[in-house]
Amino acid sequence: MILVGTCGFQYRDWVPVFYPRTLDPNSWLSYYSRRFQCCEFAFTYHRVPEVITIQEIIEQTDGTIRLIFRVPYRIVEGGPENSELVKQFCSALWPVQESGQLAGVLARFPPEFGFMRENFEKLCRIRDCLEGITMIAEFGCAEWLSLRAARHLAAAGIALACIDGGTGLSEKTFFCATATLSYVRFQGRNQPRWAKNDGSARHDYLYSRAELAAAAREIRRLEQESEQVLVLMNNHRRGQAVVNARMLLEILNAGD
Numbered sequence: 001m002i003l004v005g006t007c008g009f010q011y012r013d014w015v016p017v018f019y020p021r022t023l024d025p026n027s028w029l030s031y032y033s034r035r036f037q038c039c040e041f042a043f044t045y046h047r048v049p050e051v052i053t054i055q056e057i058i059e060q061t062d063g064t065i066r067l068i069f070r071v072p073y074r075i076v077e078g079g080p081e082n083s084e085l086v087k088q089f090c091s092a093l094w095p096v097q098e099s100g101q102l103a104g105v106l107a108r109f110p111p112e113f114g115f116m117r118e119n120f121e122k123l124c125r126i127r128d129c130l131e132g133i134t135m136i137a138e139f140g141c142a143e144w145l146s147l148r149a150a151r152h153l154a155a156a157g158i159a160l161a162c163i164d165g166g167t168g169l170s171e172k173t174f175f176c177a178t179a180t181l182s183y184v185r186f187q188g189r190n191q192p193r194w195a196k197n198d199g200s201a202r203h204d205y206l207y208s209r210a211e212l213a214a215a216a217r218e219i220r221r222l223e224q225e226s227e228q229v230l231v232l233m234n235n236h237r238r239g240q241a242v243v244n245a246r247m248l249l250e251i252l253n254a255g256d
Contacts, residue, residue: 002223003066004249005038006241007185007234017239033061036245038068038103038230040185045070045108048088054095063099066230068136068183071107075126083129090131097133103230104134104159104181115143124156136161136183145174153178162222164215165189165205165235175218177225184219186244188235204237207244209251216251 009032015021019028032039041057043049049069057067075086096102107126113119127135138161143149153160159179166187175184188205222229231248233241 001227002219002229002231002252003037004231004245004252005036005040005065005233006032006236006245007040007232008042008236009039011236011239013237014239014242018242029057029060030062033065036065038066038232040068040070040106040232042070044089045073048072048085049092051092051095054092058096058099058101061101063101065101066103066228067096067101068103068230068232069093069096069105071105071126071135073108076107076109086129090129090133093133102133103228104136104183105130106136106138106161106183108138109140111140113139114141115146115149120152120156123153123158127156127158134159134179134181136181138163138185147176150176150178159183161185163187165191166202173215173218175222177222180227182222182226182229184215184222184229184231186215186231186233186235186241188240201237203235204240205235206240207235207247209247212244212248213251216248219252 009029010025019031023031039061061067072085072089075082075089078085093102093105123137136159137144137153139145144160150160157179159181160176160183162173162175162182162184164173164184164186186207188203189207190202190205219229219231233245233248235241235244
């Protein structure tokens with residue numbers, strides 16, 4: 001099963017590209033959830049969410065889409081040793097886990113986090129403390145984007161985040177399934193902007209149909225190697241994520 005959505009939904013420049021001008025912003029998530037199949041929330045990277053916030057997300061999506069939340073950076077930096085914070089995070093996500101909407105949580109590791117025994121053991125400790133929640137690992141170090149590293153992740157049941165574009169750790173996106181869940185994110189291929197860390201302008205990129213069709217072949221391969229594939233568009237500037245998400249759905253449905 002392949003589910004397509006975007007990273008976030010609260011962008012004012014998605015009006016009127018996606019959201020009608022007359023639509024109340026409080027209804028945006030409900031509107032979004034009737035048109036896409038998954039969504040990623042990044043606000044949890046900075047803070048543990050309130051349970052009431054998670055419950056509101058469940059109500060607004062009416063239990064219809066799969067959700068991903070980013071692991072707070074303090075957990076990634078400190079590891080499971082920060083047990084109280086980990087417990088708070090897992091407890092906050094309990095309602096969405098009970099509703100069956102929680103696909104997994106995304107932990108982002110910096111470029112200096114290389115592929116070595118000590119770091120792999122830290123990955124496994126974080127995975128263990130997440131109380132059965134599927135862990136997706138995104139690496140800033142290209143050493144993890146190899147078949148050798150993928151075998152270690154697969155043995156640990158940790159999903160590898162397959163990232164297209166962005167800082168461009170490799171010329172060719174490393175698509176690899178390492179768990180029952182596969183995760184793909186399209187960052188946009190505006191390399192100069194990413195190299196300069198140029199704010200939201202980094203996400204100002206519209207994928208062509210040919211680019212998405214080429215990626216769709218890899219996404220279908222992931223579908224054969226895992227139970228579910230979540231594909232998120234993060235080129236959110238000017239509603240381009242929505243345009244490309246729709247385009248990818250058309251390509252997948254047409255069998256191109």
